[in-house]
Structures are given as structure tokens and as C-alpha cells.
Amino acid sequence: MSEELICITCPLGCRLSVDRQPDGGLAVTGNRCPRGVKYANEELLAPRRVVSATAAVEGGAACSGNPGGLCAVSRLPVRSSAAYPKQGVPELLEAIYALRVSLPVSRGDVLIKDFKGSGVDVIATRTLKRVE
Amino acid sequence: MKDLTFDSVVIGGGAAGMAAALELDRAGFSCAIVEREEALGGILTQCIHNGFGLIEFNEELSGPEFAEKIEERLAGTGITSFTGATVMELDASGDIKTLYCYTGAHGVMRLSARVVVLAMGCRERNRGNIRIPGDRPAGVYTAGLAQRLVNIEGFVPGKDVVIIGSGDIGLIMARRMSWIGCKVHAVVEILPYPSGLTRNIVQCLHDFGIPLYLSHLTTNIVGRERVEGVEITPIENGATRYDKAFTIPCDTVLLSVGLVPENELSKMAGVELNPMTNGPVADSMLMTNVPGVFACGNVLHVHDLVDYVVEEARRAGAHAARWLKGERPKAEARVKAGPNVRYCAPSRVDLHAANKLYMRTLIVKNDATLEVKVNNRVVKSVKKNHIQPSEMIAVELGPKDLEFAVGAPDPVVELSIS
Amino acid sequence: MKTGSNRYDVCVIGAGVCGANIARRLSAYELDVALVDKEADVSFGTSKANSGIVHGGFHHNKKYLKARLELQGMMMFDRLQQELDFPFKRCGIVVAALHEDEMRAIEQLYMQGVDNGVIGIEMCSRERMLELEPKLNPDTLGGLWVPGGGIVEPYRFVFALVESARKNGVEIMTGFKVEHAARAGDEWTVRAADGRVVKARYVVNAAGLYADEVSRAFGAEEFEIKPRKGEYYLLDRLTKAKPERVIFPVPTSVSKGMLVIPTVEGTVLIGPTAEAVDDKADLATTREQLEKILSSARAMVPSVSEYDVITSFAGLRPTLEEDFYIEPSAKAPALIQVAGIQSPGLTASPAIGEYVKDLLKKEGLRLSEKSDYDPFVGKRPHVKDLTPYEVDKLAQADPAYANMICRCEKVSEAEIVQAIRAGHTTLDGIKYFTRAQMGRCQGGFCTYKIIKIIMRETGLSWDEITKNGDGSRILKDAL
Incomplete structure (x- = not known):
């Protein structure tokens, strides 16, 4: 039975039909260019996703703008430094939600190093100062 | 009252405003950015997902990273940024424009400048704009408000969500809400095709098994105090089939039903708007009909990618600097949206310079042709693999393309798609 | 102002435009008055969603009470506006x-x-x-x-009336849903669904859509709104x-x-x-x-x-019927029925306040004027109506006047704070009081700011922020 998927490599959005071959390989049809085959292989055999979320900051208010205004925020945006295996995303999210990031923090700071030996880090995507 | 004078003032401190200001500064003109939020960066600061910056930075960044990287370029320049400052009045009638900015930190400031760059961005269309009938309970939010609440404030507006409209913000929010443990029950789209990028359909809906109802109209919101459900009705062959309406239970409705350039200040300044874009009519220098008032980014027309916003804003800033130096286009041609084209921006091209136009099509098509006619003569024809209304198309027109227009009375450049 | 006791001379049920006018009118006399409403804020019933017209007095025949009250009421708005500073204009x-x-x-x-x-x-x-x-x-x-016809912001009119009434000693109780009433001696005991009790010698039923249910709770006339x-x-x-x-x-x-x-x-x-x-x-x-x-x-x-x-x-x-029903109950003692007040109720409401005051007097309520009655409420500046110079001056004393929260309707942080301090702590209450969230973006940009200001000013937590009272919580969780 074929599996259907939409190639997202470019805006054309080719509808791919993929059959798993006995040798474990994939037979791809419906693609208009070789990138469709590459996409189908990645997406069906080892799908990965970039994960973005927010983490709690410790010690209350953080601020990226005028102190004293309404800018105090309690969450720090973060993301995976690269695409992470899709099936492990819930676990990665758990780890992000368990973080308590102390301020100040700079964009690019590594918050989780090499998660589960994947080579993927979790990094801060915003600089947050501490406000008194 | 604090009274300050600059060569130029940029209204809006998002990606567009910062990029335009940087060009003015680089050309040696003093410049102030006035931003109503407490921080620079505009809407990017709440777009924590990936997908920004491939063109501008050659890497995939999240919104806050993109914004911060642009903001870092302000360091060491002479640009003054006022945050938490809202421009409440704009008088652009004279050579010197006056802006009254209300700020929590400095009271009211009067800024004077010879050039004003409009970069206020856009706002979301809301329930009233698309006239969804029904109860008026808590739990109906625009996707952008929900995004702000979740990503910056850390609040969860609802647990069981239906998203109206398949724009990218809505799709991104479908994934975001799923990732914080909420159940997204459906995305409902009135058109027969999704408004957002295929990539987002796959990674934000398919990954989570969220159904997408195409050709469905939202016909009722149910719930006296808090949302209890949404009634949706299929559209078949152009007819709304009320007999086939059904209700999806939920506690929250997020609306992702389009963006409107925010031009109330522009109107106050006498700027003429293009009804197709809801943004200013701009000439080849990205200047509005009011001399010295320029526009760029989502206030000019709603862009698909922030990278293009920055590119356009840089041009606006550079043009504004040239205008301050007294440069003017020698001859311009009017740009007309031809068959299957919704709009082109700007509305004029300079016959003796390199022009870049952004346009949007009205149709979804593979293997399309974009045709440029100057005074009814085809001067350029470009093949496009795929076009769709949600993606902008860029066109470059140089003096060579436009030579037939030189000397012609009221020259017209028409862009069409077939 | 009463303290600690729950005994009143008059309890007005319903803080819509009628109840508010009646309570305010009574506040000019040496009386202890309670104004109760079942909603989270005043003016949350019929008075918040209507055309906001001060009618011209030509739609109805004089034989009707409503026409007579309309004609009388429409003439009272100019003075009320001077006293209460609410948006009103005789645009014709x-x-x-x-x-x-x-x-x-x-x-x-x-x-x-x-x-x-x-x-x-x-x-x-x-x-x-x-x-x-x-x-x-x-x-x-x-x-x-x-x-002579005109326009008025009906909820702002009610808010101003209530503020004036409160200033002159009327006690306002919201979330007070009348469930039961019993008379002992010359006093009614009015009990709310949440157990609160108000005792009053006279009661005015100005409960709008629910006047029939309130009438029933008092064992008074049976009718259906x-x-x-x-x-x-x-x-x-x-x-x-x-x-x-x-x-x-x-x-x-x-x-x-x-x-x-x-x-x-x-x-x-x-x-x-x-x-x-x-x-x-x-x-x-x-x-x-x-x-x-x-x-x-x-x-x-x-x-x-x-x-x-x-x-x-x-x-x-x-x-209810063709005409307003404003009469002492024939069945329940010391109860004035103010029911079926549809159009031109808003126009007539100041006259209804007058009329009900007179009915109460006829029923035996002693009215002696308060020496310290103050019909005026302080004017509140609205940034929307001011020049930049005026705003700058205000901001020198309170910088929040120049911190804009609602860009569409031009509402400053100071105005939001005033709304909260005047007791309006729901998003809708703040909307009706200040106009923030009422403009073209419908709260898309300012809602999060208003939520934060409410939390800061009241100490309410995120799960206590509502649109218009219990059941309409805005947020479901916090990360």
C-alpha cells in the first residue's frame, strides 16, 4: 500500500506516493524533481523537526524593553539548535518545560547541551535582562 | 514638552522600521525610531517559531533572533529609539513634519523631521470584520493575541481549540497550542485551498492529526459565557449548505483570517491608500502622495516573509535619504495590475533606475507566466513554477525593460499572469 | 455611608439605567439605600446594549405614561451631563x-x-x-x-449615575442575584443566591428582563417579561x-x-x-x-x-405591555414595580427616577434632603479628547496619562487604572468604562496589557480575570 505525502521542499507541493520496497528502500512517484525523493526518504525513514517553545525564567520578571513598563515577561523563547528526531519531540519539550533559566540570558546561550546524545542543543532565542 | 528635531523619523520599530532607519543613518541623516511597544522588534518577538532569515541571514532563525540581529545593527549608529512611545498625531502637510508621541517615560514629545517613514505594520482582522454571528462569549481571540499570551506572557487562553482561517499564524498556533498540551480540533478555511504555506500544513496540522476543513464557512459561535462550540457549514459549488452544518465542541476560537495594514496615522497625514492593499499608493521611491512621507513593510502591503520586508524597507530608507539630498525620479510610469494580479507595490516605477516590485496573484497555478507590458508592448516574460495568492512574487524592472515608456505620455506598465 | 449593617431604607434591585437613576435620585435624601445587581458589574443587562438614543418625544402618544416620562426625561439630560460628565450630544x-x-x-x-x-x-x-x-x-x-433628539453612551451614563449614587452614600452590591424575599414587620429581607442578605423597608423592582422573577420572589404580581x-x-x-x-x-x-x-x-x-x-x-x-x-x-x-x-x-x-409598568405593587407591600421599560426607557430614565421617588413618598417613605448632597462627580480627563499639550501636562503629574494602551480608541494606562479603581475589574467593564478594546482591533493589541494592569492593580490572579463575570474566564492555564 502506498503512503501519501506532500513534498514541502518548495512551494509546488508535489503529492508523493511512496511504496516501501522489500529491501527497505522507497519507491517514490509524483515528484517533479529529485528533491522529492530526498524529502520522502527523510520524512518517512528519519523525520526531524525544529522545536521551538518557551522556558520559565527564574527570579520573576525579565525585561527586554523599558523597565517599569508592562514589558515584564516570565517566559524565555528557546529552540532546538537543529532539527530533532520527530518521535523524540515530546521528550524534548518536557525537558524544555522543566528548565528554570536564571537571568540574565543572551540569545544563543545553550540551555541544554547535546540532548540525549543527539548533538542537538536547546538555545535561548532572545536576550533577557533582569529587572528589579 | 520635550521638543526634538531629526532629519527623519521612522514610525514603528519592527523589522521594517529598523531596516529603513539603518539606511537613513548610513546616508548620514539623523533618525529616530518611535515604537509603541516596550521593546523593538515588532511582531517578530512573539513569533518564536523557526523559518525567518533564510534570505537576510542565510540561516533559519526564530522571530526573536531575527529581530535581535537587526536590532544589534543599531548599536554604534546615531539612531535614537523611543520605545513605549505612540505617535498620536502626525502633521505632514509642510516641509517640516510634526509628530506628537505619547510616552510613559517622557510624557508627550514633539518630534520634527523633514522625512517620515511609515512602518507601522498591520493588524489582524477580527470576528467583526468577517461577521461571524452567534453568542459573544469569552474565548474568541485573534491568533496573534493568543500567540502573545502564550509565547510572551505564558498564559494559555484555552484547552480545546478550533482555528478559523488557515493563514500561517493560525497554522503556527495550531502547532504551538498542541505543543503546550492543548487539543486543536480543527482548522476551518472558507476557500477551497489553504491560505498558509504547504510546509505549515504538513508540520503544523498533519504532524498532529488536526483536520483541515476547506470550503467551510463558520456560521455560528456557541456559548453564553465561555465558548462551547463552533458551527461550520460546507460550501458546495458556491452554495452554503446550511442543511449540512455541524458543530465542533471547543472552549476557544482562534481567528487567523487575514491582516490589514494599519494606516490610521497615514490617513491622518493625508496619505492616499490603495483599496487593493489597504496600504499607501507609493511612487518609485516608495514615497506616498504626501511629499517626504515614505512607506514600507506591512503597512504598505502585507508581506509573506520578513526577509522581503527588510529588503523593501532598506530601499525605502535609501530612497528617503536620496530624497533628502534632493534626488527625484526624472520620469515614472504608472504600474497597473493586469489579469490575475491582485496588486503591485509600489504603484510607480522609475524609468531610469532599477526597480523592484512585489505583487500578489489572485490564482493558484503551476507553470504560470508572468508578463510585463509597457504601453501594451510585452517587454518581459517570466516562467513561474508555481504561484498562489499567499506568496508574493518579486519582479525587477530596469531601464532597459522600460525604454519604450520613455517619452510616452502617461506611460503604463502592466503586470499580468497567465 | 452605612457601615457594618445590612439594614436599609430602600433596596433597589437592578443597576441598569432605571435602577441607577432611582438610586441616585434617592441619594439626595437622608436615606440608606442599597443598589443590587446580579451581574458582575452595573449596566451589564439591557442598558449596555441598546441604541443610546435620547428620543425626540414624537414617537408615542401622550396618553401613555412612557410618552410623558420620555418628554420629561429628554429635558433632563443637559443638566445631568453637567453634573455627571458622560458622553451626550443633542445632534438631532x-x-x-x-x-x-x-x-x-x-x-x-x-x-x-x-x-x-x-x-x-x-x-x-x-x-x-x-x-x-x-x-x-x-x-x-x-x-x-x-x-432636540440626541445620543448618549448608555453604559457610561449608568456608570456615572452609580458613581454619583455611591458618592452620596448608596451601597452598590454586584453579583447579588435576588433569590428570595420575605417580609417581617415593616421590613423586607432580600436574600441573594450567594447567601448575602439585605434588609430594607422599601424595595424597588427595576430588574429589567428579570423583573417578573423578582416580582415572583416577593409574592407580588404575576407577569411575564x-x-x-x-x-x-x-x-x-x-x-x-x-x-x-x-x-x-x-x-x-x-x-x-x-x-x-x-x-x-x-x-x-x-x-x-x-x-x-x-x-x-x-x-x-x-x-x-x-x-x-x-x-x-x-x-x-x-x-x-x-x-x-x-x-x-x-x-x-x-x-411587557404597550406601556411602562411603574406602580406600587397591589399585592406586596412597600414594593414599587418598575417593569417593561423598553424604548424610550433610556430617555425616560431620569424622569423614572423622579417618578419612583414620588411613588415611594406616597407610600410613606420620609424624604428629607441631605445637606451635603453633591450631585457632581469629578470630571475625568480622556486622552482621546485632549490636545498633546494637555496630555503632557497631565503626564507630568501622572506619567500613565501618556502611556497609550488602546491605540484604536486612544485610551491611556491612567484611564484603565481609573476604571479599575471605580470598581470595573472585568474586561467588559473596562471596555464600557474606557472604550479600550472597543475600536477597530477589538482588543487584539491591548487585551494582554489590560489583563496585566488588572492583575497589578487588584492583585487578582490570571484565573480570576473574566470577560464579564464568573464563567467567562479569559485564560485557562498558565505555563
Whole structure:
């Protein structure tokens, strides 16, 4: 039975039909260019996703703008430094939600190093100062 | 009252405003950015997902990273940024424009400048704009408000969500809400095709098994105090089939039903708007009909990618600097949206310079042709693999393309798609 | 001001425009008055969603109490505005005839208006009509002009009345849903659903849509309030369809028809429809009715466009019979019934306050004037109405005046804080008090800021922030 998927490599959005071959390989049809085959292989055999979320900051208010205004925020945006295996995303999210990031923090700071030996880090995507 | 004078003032401190200001500064003109939020960066600061910056930075960044990287370029320049400052009045009638900015930190400031760059961005269309009938309970939010609440404030507006409209913000929010443990029950789209990028359909809906109802109209919101459900009705062959309406239970409705350039200040300044874009009519220098008032980014027309916003804003800033130096286009041609084209921006091209136009099509098509006619003569024809209304198309027109227009009375450049 | 006791001379049930006028009027006398309402804030019933018209006194025959109270009430607004500083403007009313046969109805309205003593009422030719209101359909045949008619922001009127009443000693209790009443000696004991009790010698039933249920709780007259729904569209203040006057069509037997109203605050309201419904909580708008509004409004003002719509809403008229029912109960002692107050209730409401005060006196309530009664409430600056210089001056004392929260309606942080300090702690309460969230973005940009200000000012936690009271929580969780 074929599996259907939409190639997202470019805006054309080719509808791919993929059959798993006995040798474990994939037979791809419906693609208009070789990138469709590459996409189908990645997406069906080892799908990965970039994960973005927010983490709690410790010690209350953080601020990226005028102190004293309404800018105090309690969450720090973060993301995976690269695409992470899709099936492990819930676990990665758990780890992000368990973080308590102390301020100040700079964009690019590594918050989780090499998660589960994947080579993927979790990094801060915003600089947050501490406000008194 | 604090009274300050600059060569130029940029209204809006998002990606567009910062990029335009940087060009003015680089050309040696003093410049102030006035931003109503407490921080620079505009809407990017709440777009924590990936997908920004491939063109501008050659890497995939999240919104806050993109914004911060642009903001870092302000360091060491002479640009003054006022945050938490809202421009409440704009008088652009004279050579010197006056802006009254209300700020929590400095009271009211009067800024004077010879050039004003409009970069206020856009706002979301809301329930009233698309006239969804029904109860008026808590739990109906625009996707952008929900995004702000979740990503910056850390609040969860609802647990069981239906998203109206398949724009990218809505799709991104479908994934975001799923990732914080909420159940997204459906995305409902009135058109027969999704408004957002295929990539987002796959990674934000398919990954989570969220159904997408195409050709469905939202016909009722149910719930006296808090949302209890949404009634949706299929559209078949152009007819709304009320007999086939059904209700999806939920506690929250997020609306992702389009963006409107925010031009109330522009109107106050006498700027003429293009009804197709809801943004200013701009000439080849990205200047509005009011001399010295320029526009760029989502206030000019709603862009698909922030990278293009920055590119356009840089041009606006550079043009504004040239205008301050007294440069003017020698001859311009009017740009007309031809068959299957919704709009082109700007509305004029300079016959003796390199022009870049952004346009949007009205149709979804593979293997399309974009045709440029100057005074009814085809001067350029470009093949496009795929076009769709949600993606902008860029066109470059140089003096060579436009030579037939030189000397012609009221020259017209028409862009069409077939 | 009373402290610690729950005994009052008068308990007014219902803090809509009638109850608020009655309570405020009574606050001029040496009386202990309680004003109770079942909602989370005052003016959250019929008074928050209506046309906001100060009528011209020509729609009803003088034989009706409602016409007499309308004529009296409409004259009271100028003074009330001076005392209470709420948005009100006598912009005048035109009634437009679009068909030949409607001109006859116009003539009858004119005669009735003249008979009622309406000042300045005129029959108008087409030219006169178009001169008075250039936005009118050029096919207008003629009509009526009533210069004394006007517009008011109904919830702001109620808020101001309540504030004045509170200032003069009236105790306000919200979330007080009357469930039971018993009389012992010369005193009513009124119990709310949440167990709170108010004891009062006299009670006024001004419970609007629920006046029938309150009457029943007192063992008084049996009647049934039938809700009649009116749906509206609100148009952006930048619409080309903004008229100078209130535009009425020629009325039908059941309603005054759908109007085009330039609101005092600069937006445009079109509607209402009129549809009997069974459910007193049914504030849903419907596709069919909303389409009717657009076509009816366009017939009078062709430039009305659906693209200018920023929101729709519905209100319920508490209908009972042809006339208002304002009388002492014949069955329950010391109870004044104020029921069936539909249009022109808002216009008549100041006169209703007067009238009920007199009824109470007749029933034996002693009225002696307070020496320290102060009819004025302090004027509150609204940044929207001020010049930059004035705002700058205010901001020197309180910087929050120059911190803009709602960009669409130009509302500052200081105004939000004032709303909260005046007791309006729901998003809707703040919306009606300040106009923040009422403009073209409908709260898209400012809602998060308002939530944070409420939390900061009141100490409420995120899960206590509501749209308009229990059950309408805005947020479901925090990360």
C-alpha cells in the first residue's frame, strides 16, 4: 500500500506516493524533481523537526524593553539548535518545560547541551535582562 | 514638552522600521525610531517559531533572533529609539513634519523631521470584520493575541481549540497550542485551498492529526459565557449548505483570517491608500502622495516573509535619504495590475533606475507566466513554477525593460499572469 | 455611608439605567439605600446594549405614561451631563421617508410631536433633509427633523449615575442575584443566591428582563417579561457612512425601525432588529438579522459598507405591555414595580427616577434632603479628547496619562487604572468604562496589557480575570 505525502521542499507541493520496497528502500512517484525523493526518504525513514517553545525564567520578571513598563515577561523563547528526531519531540519539550533559566540570558546561550546524545542543543532565542 | 528635531523619523520599530532607519543613518541623516511597544522588534518577538532569515541571514532563525540581529545593527549608529512611545498625531502637510508621541517615560514629545517613514505594520482582522454571528462569549481571540499570551506572557487562553482561517499564524498556533498540551480540533478555511504555506500544513496540522476543513464557512459561535462550540457549514459549488452544518465542541476560537495594514496615522497625514492593499499608493521611491512621507513593510502591503520586508524597507530608507539630498525620479510610469494580479507595490516605477516590485496573484497555478507590458508592448516574460495568492512574487524592472515608456505620455506598465 | 449593617431604607434591585437613576435620585435624601445587581458589574443587562438614543418625544402618544416620562426625561439630560460628565450630544434626529406613502406617516408623527409639545419639530422637504443630513439617500422624499433628539453612551451614563449614587452614600452590591424575599414587620429581607442578605423597608423592582422573577420572589404580581432581541453592527469611526444626525426610518407598529446612529464617541451604530426570543440570556447575533440591518441601513445611507464593520452585538428589550409598568405593587407591600421599560426607557430614565421617588413618598417613605448632597462627580480627563499639550501636562503629574494602551480608541494606562479603581475589574467593564478594546482591533493589541494592569492593580490572579463575570474566564492555564 502506498503512503501519501506532500513534498514541502518548495512551494509546488508535489503529492508523493511512496511504496516501501522489500529491501527497505522507497519507491517514490509524483515528484517533479529529485528533491522529492530526498524529502520522502527523510520524512518517512528519519523525520526531524525544529522545536521551538518557551522556558520559565527564574527570579520573576525579565525585561527586554523599558523597565517599569508592562514589558515584564516570565517566559524565555528557546529552540532546538537543529532539527530533532520527530518521535523524540515530546521528550524534548518536557525537558524544555522543566528548565528554570536564571537571568540574565543572551540569545544563543545553550540551555541544554547535546540532548540525549543527539548533538542537538536547546538555545535561548532572545536576550533577557533582569529587572528589579 | 520635550521638543526634538531629526532629519527623519521612522514610525514603528519592527523589522521594517529598523531596516529603513539603518539606511537613513548610513546616508548620514539623523533618525529616530518611535515604537509603541516596550521593546523593538515588532511582531517578530512573539513569533518564536523557526523559518525567518533564510534570505537576510542565510540561516533559519526564530522571530526573536531575527529581530535581535537587526536590532544589534543599531548599536554604534546615531539612531535614537523611543520605545513605549505612540505617535498620536502626525502633521505632514509642510516641509517640516510634526509628530506628537505619547510616552510613559517622557510624557508627550514633539518630534520634527523633514522625512517620515511609515512602518507601522498591520493588524489582524477580527470576528467583526468577517461577521461571524452567534453568542459573544469569552474565548474568541485573534491568533496573534493568543500567540502573545502564550509565547510572551505564558498564559494559555484555552484547552480545546478550533482555528478559523488557515493563514500561517493560525497554522503556527495550531502547532504551538498542541505543543503546550492543548487539543486543536480543527482548522476551518472558507476557500477551497489553504491560505498558509504547504510546509505549515504538513508540520503544523498533519504532524498532529488536526483536520483541515476547506470550503467551510463558520456560521455560528456557541456559548453564553465561555465558548462551547463552533458551527461550520460546507460550501458546495458556491452554495452554503446550511442543511449540512455541524458543530465542533471547543472552549476557544482562534481567528487567523487575514491582516490589514494599519494606516490610521497615514490617513491622518493625508496619505492616499490603495483599496487593493489597504496600504499607501507609493511612487518609485516608495514615497506616498504626501511629499517626504515614505512607506514600507506591512503597512504598505502585507508581506509573506520578513526577509522581503527588510529588503523593501532598506530601499525605502535609501530612497528617503536620496530624497533628502534632493534626488527625484526624472520620469515614472504608472504600474497597473493586469489579469490575475491582485496588486503591485509600489504603484510607480522609475524609468531610469532599477526597480523592484512585489505583487500578489489572485490564482493558484503551476507553470504560470508572468508578463510585463509597457504601453501594451510585452517587454518581459517570466516562467513561474508555481504561484498562489499567499506568496508574493518579486519582479525587477530596469531601464532597459522600460525604454519604450520613455517619452510616452502617461506611460503604463502592466503586470499580468497567465 | 452605612457601615457594618445590612439594614436599609430602600433596596433597589437592578443597576441598569432605571435602577441607577432611582438610586441616585434617592441619594439626595437622608436615606440608606442599597443598589443590587446580579451581574458582575452595573449596566451589564439591557442598558449596555441598546441604541443610546435620547428620543425626540414624537414617537408615542401622550396618553401613555412612557410618552410623558420620555418628554420629561429628554429635558433632563443637559443638566445631568453637567453634573455627571458622560458622553451626550443633542445632534438631532431625522426621520426619513423613502416612499410616498411614508410621507403620510411622517405627517402623523409631526402632529403627534406638536401635540406633545416637542420643541423645534419640523416637516422637511427632500432638500431640507439632504441639507440636514448629506449622507442620506438622495432618493429621500422628505421627512421629519427634531433638533432636540440626541445620543448618549448608555453604559457610561449608568456608570456615572452609580458613581454619583455611591458618592452620596448608596451601597452598590454586584453579583447579588435576588433569590428570595420575605417580609417581617415593616421590613423586607432580600436574600441573594450567594447567601448575602439585605434588609430594607422599601424595595424597588427595576430588574429589567428579570423583573417578573423578582416580582415572583416577593409574592407580588404575576407577569411575564418577554425578551425582544435587537441586533446591531458597529462601524469603524473612519467610515464614510458617518452621519451628523440620528437617522430613523418611518416606524412600524412594533418598532421604531433600524437606525443609523453616529455614536457620541465617533463610531457608527446600525440597527436594531426586533425579534421576539424565549431566552433572556440569548444575546446571539444571527446571519439573517444582520443581513437585514445592512440592507435597511443602506436604504437610508447608501455609503454603509460591510467592510467598515468592526463588531456585531445584540441586546434584549424587556417587553411587557404597550406601556411602562411603574406602580406600587397591589399585592406586596412597600414594593414599587418598575417593569417593561423598553424604548424610550433610556430617555425616560431620569424622569423614572423622579417618578419612583414620588411613588415611594406616597407610600410613606420620609424624604428629607441631605445637606451635603453633591450631585457632581469629578470630571475625568480622556486622552482621546485632549490636545498633546494637555496630555503632557497631565503626564507630568501622572506619567500613565501618556502611556497609550488602546491605540484604536486612544485610551491611556491612567484611564484603565481609573476604571479599575471605580470598581470595573472585568474586561467588559473596562471596555464600557474606557472604550479600550472597543475600536477597530477589538482588543487584539491591548487585551494582554489590560489583563496585566488588572492583575497589578487588584492583585487578582490570571484565573480570576473574566470577560464579564464568573464563567467567562479569559485564560485557562498558565505555563
